[in-house]
Structures are given as structure tokens and as C-alpha cells.
Amino acid sequence: MLTRFGRFEVQAHIGEGAMADVYRAFDPSINRVVAIKVLKRQFCEDRGYVARFLREARAAGALSHSNIVTVFDVGEEAGHPYIAIELLEGESLDQVLARRGRLTSDEAINIGLQLADALNYAHGLGVVHRDIKPSNVMLSGELVKILDFGIARLVDGDPENQAADASMTHVGQVLGTPRYMSPEQALGRELDGRSDLFSVGVLLYELITGRHAFTGPNQVALALKITQQDPEPLERFAPQTPRGLQFVIGKLLSKRPERRYADGGQLMEALRREKMVSVAVRQEAYSSARKAPLQVRLAMTMAAVTAAALVVSVGTVLQRQQQVLQQMALTSGSAIASFVASNAALSAAENAALPRDQRDWLPVRAFVKAAAADPNILNLTVVDSDGRVQASSRPDDVGDVYVRSRGEREIQGDADLTVTVAQDSGAFRFVRPIRYANQNVGQVEVEVSQVQLKSAQSTSRAMLSSLALVVLGAVVAASYLMARALALPVRRLKRAINDAAAGDFDFRISHSRRDEFGELFNAFNQLNAEVHDRLELAEMERRDRPVIVAGQGPTLVVDAEPLAAAELDRTVIATGR
Numbered sequence: 001m002l003t004r005f006g007r008f009e010v011q012a013h014i015g016e017g018a019m020a021d022v023y024r025a026f027d028p029s030i031n032r033v034v035a036i037k038v039l040k041r042q043f044c045e046d047r048g049y050v051a052r053f054l055r056e057a058r059a060a061g062a063l064s065h066s067n068i069v070t071v072f073d074v075g076e077e078a079g080h081p082y083i084a085i086e087l088l089e090g091e092s093l094d095q096v097l098a099r100r101g102r103l104t105s106d107e108a109i110n111i112g113l114q115l116a117d118a119l120n121y122a123h124g125l126g127v128v129h130r131d132i133k134p135s136n137v138m139l140s141g142e143l144v145k146i147l148d149f150g151i152a153r154l155v156d157g158d159p160e161n162q163a164a165d166a167s168m169t170h171v172g173q174v175l176g177t178p179r180y181m182s183p184e185q186a187l188g189r190e191l192d193g194r195s196d197l198f199s200v201g202v203l204l205y206e207l208i209t210g211r212h213a214f215t216g217p218n219q220v221a222l223a224l225k226i227t228q229q230d231p232e233p234l235e236r237f238a239p240q241t242p243r244g245l246q247f248v249i250g251k252l253l254s255k256r257p258e259r260r261y262a263d264g265g266q267l268m269e270a271l272r273r274e275k276m277v278s279v280a281v282r283q284e285a286y287s288s289a290r291k292a293p294l295q296v297r298l299a300m301t302m303a304a305v306t307a308a309a310l311v312v313s314v315g316t317v318l319q320r321q322q323q324v325l326q327q328m329a330l331t332s333g334s335a336i337a338s339f340v341a342s343n344a345a346l347s348a349a350e351n352a353a354l355p356r357d358q359r360d361w362l363p364v365r366a367f368v369k370a371a372a373a374d375p376n377i378l379n380l381t382v383v384d385s386d387g388r389v390q391a392s393s394r395p396d397d398v399g400d401v402y403v404r405s406r407g408e409r410e411i412q413g414d415a416d417l418t419v420t421v422a423q424d425s426g427a428f429r430f431v432r433p434i435r436y437a438n439q440n441v442g443q444v445e446v447e448v449s450q451v452q453l454k455s456a457q458s459t460s461r462a463m464l465s466s467l468a469l470v471v472l473g474a475v476v477a478a479s480y481l482m483a484r485a486l487a488l489p490v491r492r493l494k495r496a497i498n499d500a501a502a503g504d505f506d507f508r509i510s511h512s513r514r515d516e517f518g519e520l521f522n523a524f525n526q527l528n529a530e531v532h533d534r535l536e537l538a539e540m541e542r543r544d545r546p547v548i549v550a551g552q553g554p555t556l557v558v559d560a561e562p563l564a565a566a567e568l569d570r571t572v573i574a575t576g577r
Contacts, residue, residue, distance in 0.1 A: 005036050005077040008084055017148070019043055019053060024087065027072070034072055035087040038080050050081055057083045060149035062125060067118035068146050069138075090140030092147075093207065097134060102210030105241050106278055111137070111207065112248075113271045114144035115200050120264025123193030130191065132199035133180040134206065178219050179212060183227040183255050194257040197267060201252025201260075208245075209237035213253065227255065244274045294490075295483035302479035303472060310468040321460055325453050329428060333448040334417055336377065337430040341444045343367055344382050344391070349436035352385045359384075365391040365398075378427050379447040385440070404445075405429065426450055489517040496524060505532040 003010050008025040014035070015022040023036040043049035057074035064070070073084040093111070096103070103111075115137070122129065129136075129149060138145040178186070182198035185191055205213040213231040216222035231253065234246050248270050254260050261267045292300070344364045351359035364382055372380045372393035382391040383402040392398055408420035408429065418431045427447045434442040496509050505528050509521040 002038075002077055002080065005038065005080070005082045005084075006073065006075045008034060008036055008073075010036065016040075019049065025084070027084070033087050034084045036082050036084055038082045041080075044079055044081070053081055053083075055149075060085075060127075063122055063127065063149075065118050065121045067114045067144050068122065088138045088140055088145055088147075090138050090143075090145075093134035093137045093139060093203070096139055097206065097210065102238070103207045105208060105238075105245055106275075108204050108207045109245065109271050109275050109278065110142060111139070111144050112200065112204050113268060113275070115146065115203075116197075116264040116267040116271060118144075118146050118264075119193065119196050119200070120268065123196070123263060128191055128193055129196050129199075130185065131177055131180070132196050132203060133177050134203060137203070178222050178226075179214060181223075181226060182257075184257060186223040186226050192257070193263055194260045197252055197260050197264065198254075198257075200267070201249050204249050205231060205234060205253070208241055208249075209234060211237055242274065242278060244277055248274060294487045295480050298483035299476050299480040303476045306472050306475045310472060314464045314468050317464060318457070318461055322457055325456055329448065329450065329453050330412065330419060333419070333428050333430045333446060334432075336371070336448065337417065337432040337444050337446045340368070340371060340380065340382070340446065341432050341434045344444065345434050345436045345441065348382070348384060348434050348441040349439070351390075352441045356386075361390040367391075368393060376449050376452065377446065378425060378449050379445070381445040382434070382442060383445070384442045390442075402443075402445075404431065422447060489513070489521075493517075493520065493524065500528060500531075505535065 005023075005025065007029055008027055011024045011026055011033075013021065014024045017037075020037045020039050023038065025034050025036045026032075027034055039050065039053045043053070054074065057071055060068065061071040061074065069088065070086040071083060072086065075082060091099075115132070119129065119132075127149070129146065131148060132146070136146065136148045138147055180199045180202050182191070182195040185195050202213045205211075211232075214222055214225045214229075216225055234241055234249060248267075251270075252260055252267070261270065344367070347361065347364045351361065361382075361384075368380050368382055368391040371377065377393070380391075380393045381389055381397065381402070384390045387402050389397045389400050389402050405420070405422065408423055410418065410420050411428070412419040416432065420429045420431075421427070422429045425447070427449050430444075430446045430448065432444050432446075433440050434444060492509060496507070499507065508525045508528060511518055511521045513521065
């Protein structure tokens, strides 16, 4: 057992195949762990096997694709050819199948897409893999990697490759795994990329059903089935498989290469369509699971959308209205406080200069009493320079020391005006200094009610909510009626399609519509007419076709018309006269 292959230091034996052993190794030059494939000792003396083994390096080493294993180096150590490739983490598809039994259609489509992409790239460079099978496909998460180009063929007419193939016996029968071979590969014929696509079809069949597409007691029986028989219908073992995917796999498994997809690019497009259709089918299944008819679903959808739009719109309008009304109330309260302060300024300044027993606040009290008659003013207080209440809409407060409320939510505040929200009444409280000749000679407190403001907001809210309900009701009714109108032609077309599916092509949809449904009806009528004409033509040809009856006597030609339709597909062999 060698401990080094070139610059690679062997760490452990991790597997083996039919021709090679696989080791885990370390590349100290770039500090990377790799896998080393070493040709088994019994094959090293056979130059044909050596050439076949090294062909993997020439084929895969020229490829650089995210879904193809990367070849780092190739060489020979003590007569043992080796190839250094990337070490993959994950499971091969045969291991996945052994663990899970089968995969879902979506998983198979994702795997098929990556295989088609990788093979389309390889075939574009003239490389045919010739051994696509579950054990040669690694699955790491959702990433697919194709392994083992050991029997790959460069289809570029390279004399060296042709000589290597010619030196080996049973070319096309030995090279490859029989169960996954294409018919042309089993027959030893020339191969191209379509052979790999057949193998992809076999692999996808196995992934979805959990069964082999072709079985036989020996290689001869297996080859006969591959070349002459179709596998069991896929829907028999996986009836949930989408019809489109069944068609794709059936096309891949065509016996004749020209009936398969021309290349991996076409296969990718077909699988992409199936992937999109799969998403659409799931969405349709989710929708159809709900029993509500179209008109109800559409009405509910429009109701939800309209309600959401109305909630946002009405909420925005009410919020903006509240801001505007609040600003108007603040402006009004500020004006009242300024008006009271300016009217009390002269009296407050004069009284501030007099002894307490000579001060006269009667004019200010009379003014405050008149101003407080406004129902929107809950309290109006005038305070002198000593901090005592001298006039108030609450007579009991006169003569008391003024105590300003604390802990109230402040809305606006500066040196000239402070506005808060009263805790007890919820009213706006305005506090403004009384100034005379730039001197503070007292202050005014005005408490303005928010009752009218809240009443206006409530009225607006009720009116807008009523308007929103009317709009919502109109939208729901219009949506329901529109959906009901759309459902009628849909039901007509559905009945017509069901009749056509039952074999009745002698009818046409009568209509006078000039919209898109009218165009759809016309297209259906044209399709029905085309199918009807073709069926009649086929029936005429069938009646005119003779049936050859072979026997011991002269060959007879019989008119086929009296025979049953099922008998027209086979040759009748008569014995006797």
C-alpha cells in the first residue's frame, strides 16, 4: 500500500469501484483534502484498461462545470495510474434510494435539470459519459455532481481514442452498466449525447418509482428488454407523477435516438416548463380545494383588497383631520390667553407698584367673568406678580396661592406660552406670562375644552366609516356580478371540452360574443372541426386499406371494412385452405 501519490499524502481508504480504489488524501501544496482514484493492481498490466482509466482524466479534466466533479491532477506512482479529484460530501443517488425508496417529482425534476445542464456542457465539448447511473451521481444538499468519466468517450474522431476502443472486446456491450445503457449502446453502435439522455430517463424513472426501468435474469435478457420493450408505465407505480413529467421521461426512453431530445438544452427547457407547471398545479390544487365558487372567491378577494385600501385611506384622513383640528384648537386657545394677558397687563402693572391694601383688581375680575361665559372655556385664572390668584372663573380660588399643575403631557412649550393636556378633564391648558414694559407682572391660565373637537372627530369618523361601507358593498356586489358573468362562458367551454374528450366532435359552440371569450369559442370550434376532419380522413383510409391473409393456398386480399377496428392493427394468419 503506497502512502503517497505524487504530492498527495494518503490518509485513508474510503471506497472502491470495479476498476479503481478510492483514497482520501491531502495536498500540502494548497492545503486541500482530495480523493485519489488508483487503478487496481490486476488492471495495471493491461494497457487497454490503463488507457481506459486515464481517459477519465482527459475527458473530465477538460470539463469545468458546477455539476461535474473537478479533476485536479493525473499521474502514475510505482506503476499505478491515479487521478486526483475533489472530495465530495453527500450521498450517491443509489444510497439515497436505498434510504428513502423513491423521490418526489419535484426532487427528480431538480436533479434532472442539473444533469441536463452538465451533460449539455459536456456534449458541447464532444464528451459522452456513457455510464450515467445512480451510483455515478452524488447529491450534496440540493447540488448534483456527475462522477466517473472513466469510460467517457471523446466523440471528435481522435485516433488515439478510437484505437483504445478498438483494442477492447465487446465495445458498447462491456463499456457501461447494462441496466442503464441506451439501446444503441447495448447494440454496440455509434453513440452521441442522446445515449446519455436515455440513461438520464432510466435514472429519473427509477428515482420516481423506486423501481428499475429494465430488469432481466442476465445481461442478454436485459439487453433484449432495453432494445425491444418499453418499461412498465410510470403512472402504474407513481400515479401522482405529473403527466408532463411522464411525457418527458417517455421521450427520453424512446428506442430511436432521433425521437429523444436533441441535446441537454432541450431537456432543460422541458424540465423547466414542468417545474413551472408543477408550481402552478399546486396553486390550482390549493385553490380548487376551497369549495367556494369563482364569484364568491373573487368577491371575497376584492372585498379584502378594498377593505385594506379603505382602512388605510380613512385612517390617514382621520389622522390628518385630527392634526388640523388640534392645531386650530391650539391657535384659538393661544389667542384667548394672549387676549386676556394683554387686557390684564395694565391693571397688573399698576397694582404691582401699589401696596397690597391699595390694589384694585375689580376691572380684571369683571373682564374674566365676562370672558369665562364662553362654554368652551372651562377655567380662566389671572395671577399677580406675587403668585396669588386675583381673578378666576372659580371665585373660591381668588386670594389663594397659585399652584401650577405638574406631570401633565406637554404639547407646546416656550418662554411665551406653555400648552399641556389637563389630567382631570383632558382639556388644553394654556399658561402665558403677563408682561408690561418687558417686565413680568403676573400670568394667565386658560383651560379650553376638547368636547367640540372630539365631537367633530366622531362625526367625521362615522361619516367616513359609512362611506367606506357603501364603497365596500358596491365593490363586493360588482365583483360578484362580474365573476358570475365570467363563470357562465367558462362553464360552457368546460362542458364543450368534456364532450370533445368523450369523442363527440360533431358540435360547435354557438355564440355572438365579440370579446376574448368569443375568440376562445371560435378557436375551440376550429379545433373541433380540424379533429373531426382528420378522424373522417383516417376512417376513409382505414376502409380503403386491405388486409393480407396468408395461408397454404394463394395469398388473399380482403376488404378491411367488415373487420373490427382492433383487428386492423395486426396481421391475420390463417391456416388450412
